[in-house]
Amino acid sequence: MSGRVLVGVKRVIDYAVKIRVKPDKSSVVTDGVKHSMNPFCEIAVEEAVKMKEKKLIKEVVAVSCGPQQAQETIRTALAMGADRGIHVEVTGKDYETLGPLQISKIMAALAKKEEAQLIILGKQAIDDDCNQTGQMTAALLDWPQGTFASEVSLEGDKIKVVREVDGGLETIKINIPAVITADLRLNTPRYATLPNIMKAKKKKIANMKPADLGVDITSRLEVLRVDEPPQRQAGVKVETVEDLVSKLKEAGLV
């Protein structure tokens, strides 16, 4: 296979930031909060770039959907080795309701337009934890999918994927074109250093809107409320084993 790989990258609130819910409980505070590329997306980019370095594929295209700032995330992917970027512009209310279904419609449309042979996505985003986009994209394109991939190898016109499942590891072989979603152990993403980011400024990022791809991004979901997780209850110390047993009995645990 000597084709083109699309990699989806999402701009999310940085993993290290303490999330705060807005007072009106409508959503999470994002203004002035540090954002970065979703860690699973970093792994996806790394896998694509590795394939290109091994000359298994010809071109890596990084795709991101969102407002102007999504371009920063694309630039990071370009700094990691992607060849060019596509920024699908979605702003305001539309961006707030943007979710896996709309993204997968956009990815599917782009895959057809760019004649991609492989789509690599992170398995889930650390902000919504949906774990749906890869699966939906594969379904829309009627392509096979290798999700939760911890190992990917190209074998002729097929791909061997080792998947992390509850019972252990599952090895499958799927046809190309296909959708792969990256799990934590797939690889070790390289750092996008400042010199590489500077060099990446020369690479092109194409701009377009969902309408240009014929995609309807109206959401079928409405977020009713966002709440913080309940405060952790303080533990209780007991003096004797008898106390412990009686407390356990009270709680109905023995």
Next chain:
Amino acid sequence: MANPFRGQVIKLYRTLLYLGRDYPQGSAYFKERLKSAFMKNKDVTDPDKIQKLVARGNSLIEELEAMCFLRKYQVMKKKYSEPKKM
């Protein structure tokens, strides 16, 4: 400060500053320490000494990358690889 090194040193400072944004103990803390470390050596003129300091700075880049990366994936692993409780 010798001219040929000015570019190198500034480049080093900028690269370290950029990496410091992901510093586990806080980027503000890192920036302070970085600035004072560079300021401490601002009057060094011996080319050999400058080379050595720049080399130390470069190896710090690798250390930082490894540290920030390790921290990130430690947190990720904890959040996403816990065995499911039945």
